[in-house]
Amino acid sequence: MHAHGHAPDADDIAARILAVVRAIPRGQVAGYGEVARRAGLPGRARLVARLLSHNGDRALPWHRVLRSDGRIALPEGSTEYREQCARLRSEGLRVEGGRVRGARAVATVDAQVWGPAPD
DNA sequence: CGCCTGACCACGT
DNA sequence: CACGTGGCCAGGC
Numbered sequence A: 001m002h003a004h005g006h007a008p009d010a011d012d013i014a015a016r017i018l019a020v021v022r023a024i025p026r027g028q029v030a031g032y033g034e035v036a037r038r039a040g041l042p043g044r045a046r047l048v049a050r051l052l053s054h055n056g057d058r059a060l061p062w063h064r065v066l067r068s069d070g071r072i073a074l075p076e077g078s079t080e081y082r083e084q085c086a087r088l089r090s091e092g093l094r095v096e097g098g099r100v101r102g103a104r105a106v107a108t109v110d111a112q113v114w115g116p117a118p119d
Numbered sequence B: 001c002g003c004c005t006g007a008c009c010a011c012g013t
Numbered sequence C: 001c002a003c004g005t006g007g008c009c010a011g012g013c
Helices: A010-022 A032-038 A045-054 A079-090 A109-114
Strands: none
Touching: A010 A032, A010 A045, A032 A045
């Protein structure tokens, strides 16, 4: 084990992504690309999606991860899709037409406290 | 190796 | 806001 730590192993990458997902506050959402970026993996949105699709941890707040436009990525009508809808609504979020309203208004907690980055 | 698929994204119309 | 287009990365075969 311990291959040259130069490039992070798949396990480390997965762990970082999951950590970022767990860090999304209740009642808030983030895009796949946003999550990847926060995990230090710009451009790996699809990796985040793949990881969540294989995830088995029910405690993981995977439902807070949406497409960049605020839409639910899962196929409409599927069991997982309905569960995501239910979980989001249970957190007080308004979901309409498979989309979370106001998801793009606040991308980060900082934006909520300090307002949109002036720079 | 090449080819196809996927819980994606940015951009233009 | 809906759609279409091209791009990107990882896996499965």
